[in-house]
Amino acid sequence: MRNQNQTPLLDALKACTTHAHAPFYTPGHKRGKGIAQPLADLLGTKIFCADLTELANLDNLFAPEGVILAAQELAAEAFGAAQTWFLVNGSTCGIEAAILATCGTGDKIIMPRNVHSSAIAGLILSGAMPIFLNPEYDSVLDIAHSITPEAVQAALQKHPDTKAVLVVYPTYYGVCGNLQAIAQITHQYHIPLLVDEAHGAHFAFHPDLPPSALAAGADLTVQSTHKVLGAMTQASMLHVQGDRIDIDRVSKALQLVQSTSPSYILLASLDAARQQMALYGKGLMSRTLELADIARRRISQIPGLSILQMPNLDQTRLTVTVSGLGLTGFAAEEILDEKLGVTAEFGSLQHLTFIISLGNTASDIEQLVQGFMRVGSGEWG
Ligand SMILES: Cc1ncc(COP(=O)(O)O)c(C=O)c1O
Known part of the structure; x- marks a missing residue:
């Protein structure tokens, strides 16, 4: 060693x-x-x-x-x-x-x-x-x-x-x-x-x-x-x-x-x-997984949104399906980025994907959840 x-x-x-x-x-x-x-x-x-x-x-x-x-x-x-x-x-x-x-x-x-x-x-x-x-x-x-x-x-x-x-x-x-x-x-x-x-x-x-x-x-x-x-x-x-x-x-x-x-x-x-x-990888990843879990639980409770879940998924990668809000992923990406200060990794027709990593903080997650609450309620203007 x-x-x-x-x-x-x-x-x-x-x-x-x-x-x-x-x-x-x-x-x-x-x-x-x-x-x-x-x-x-x-x-x-x-x-x-x-x-x-x-x-x-x-x-x-x-x-x-x-x-x-x-x-x-x-x-x-x-x-x-x-x-x-x-x-x-x-x-x-x-x-x-x-x-x-x-x-x-x-x-x-x-x-x-x-x-x-x-x-x-x-x-x-x-x-x-x-x-x-x-x-x-x-x-x-x-x-x-x-x-x-x-x-x-x-x-x-x-x-x-x-x-x-x-x-x-x-x-x-x-x-x-x-x-x-x-x-x-x-x-x-x-x-x-x-x-x-x-x-x-x-x-x-x-x-x-x-x-x-x-x-x-x-x-x-x-x-x-x-x-x-x-x-x-x-x-x-x-x-x-x-x-x-x-x-x-x-x-x-x-x-x-x-x-x-x-x-x-x-x-x-x-x-x-x-x-x-x-030296610190396990602790850093535990914290990252916890932050991702909080985001996943809270966002999945917002009506119209769902989270990609399947076996063998890296739980630090968050994909939110927004089509239930009548929006495309591209439109939701633009609203979050331009009006709500939340920038995704990428948007697709139905989804938005976020990378949650060791550099993210609890306040980033709060901003992400709040952003989706506003998108979900239609009050982002
Ligand atoms: C699946 C996949 N492979 C390879 C690459 C290339 O990686 P890099 O940006 O480090 O050159 C990317 C970059 O986005 C990727 O998404």
């Missing part, structure tokens, strides 16, 4: 910000001295002291052997992986790399028809051939869920030369398909299960959340640490376990899709977010 209190990358970055010297390297703003004033007015100057490049003490993202390696190893342990890569271009580059690392031109990969655009980009870059499966579809709620183990089984029987299976887990609505069963079926064909877990980076930290993709048997998973945990926007992770993934090919693929000048502010935010979850 490593000491999860450590933050090797964050510490090294902090040390570099206080080291007095004349800088003759990128970035051109030279630790904020040359930054445009309006940007300094918005952000202050301190942040630019940490906007550094690959200095000797800061390691190299593409060949880590110092503080980045140490930070990635701590993350691997905290998230339950054998190996972890920090990403500075979101899950987008992780999913592209996952496909590039497992499929070449003409190779078959099974994936849901409604995959994120990054998987389509991965197909274009690799030349892999998609075997698209339709996800389960709830026609009453107009919500697409996951692909089923039965559909994966049938596709593999029909295409036994498939090179990988890619699953979205959880969906944007927080719905988790039967990943354990899909992993078992996939592994019978000796091929890897790749998971787009962009919205599930918190799963490993609380027993009342769905099992993480790695716990369910995935070989490779990509998480947007920035979407649901405390990392900064774009900061994500790719995790691997077992022996079905070629580690070297993942590293090479990530070099294809990422900048050679990664932001150390983003990288350090991953180190800090990992430490936060390793």
